[in-house]
Amino acid sequence: MPRVTRGFKARRRRNKVLSMAKGFRGGKHRLYKSATEAVDRALSFAYRDRRTNKRNFRSLWIARITAAAKMNGTSYSRLIGGMKKADIELDRKVLSNLAIVDPSAFSALVKAAGVSS
Numbered sequence: 001m002p003r004v005t006r007g008f009k010a011r012r013r014r015n016k017v018l019s020m021a022k023g024f025r026g027g028k029h030r031l032y033k034s035a036t037e038a039v040d041r042a043l044s045f046a047y048r049d050r051r052t053n054k055r056n057f058r059s060l061w062i063a064r065i066t067a068a069a070k071m072n073g074t075s076y077s078r079l080i081g082g083m084k085k086a087d088i089e090l091d092r093k094v095l096s097n098l099a100i101v102d103p104s105a106f107s108a109l110v111k112a113a114g115v116s117s
Contacts, residue, residue, distance in 0.1 A: 061096035068099030072110045082113030 005011075014032050020042075021028055021035035028038040066076040074082075083090070088109065090098075099106045 058092060061092040064096035064099055065092060068096075068103065068106050069110065071103075072107050074110060074115045078115045079110060079113060082115035083109075086113050088113060 017032065017035050017039055018029070020039045023029065024035070024038050026034075028034045062076065065079070069076050069079045090109075095106075095109075098109065
């Protein structure tokens with residue numbers, strides 16, 4: 001009696017895992033069991049790091065805004081507080097980009113927030 005190999009659905013599932021493991025080193029892209037473990041691990045890291053990425057970018061934007069605020073004679077917290085009071089709704093990504101691309105506009109924004117010295 002021949003052994004049962006489970007048919008094309010199982011092969012399709014195995015090939016999907018192996019194609020996701022393309023570029024992995026050693027047997028991890030060749031052997032199904034190793035590939036499954038490596039792909040599961042990679043997917044969990046990808047899920048985690050999509051969230052970590054958001055945190056990293058926000059802290060980068062805050063660092064850039066802080067530096068630009070210091071150049072305009074105020075602190076980051078005073079700037080954000082002043083903007084909230086002045087009802088200026090710009091997110092940190094836009095603020096940091098403005099600080100890099102157009103420092104004079106950023107200075108005008110600091111004055112509009114009413115926190116420049």
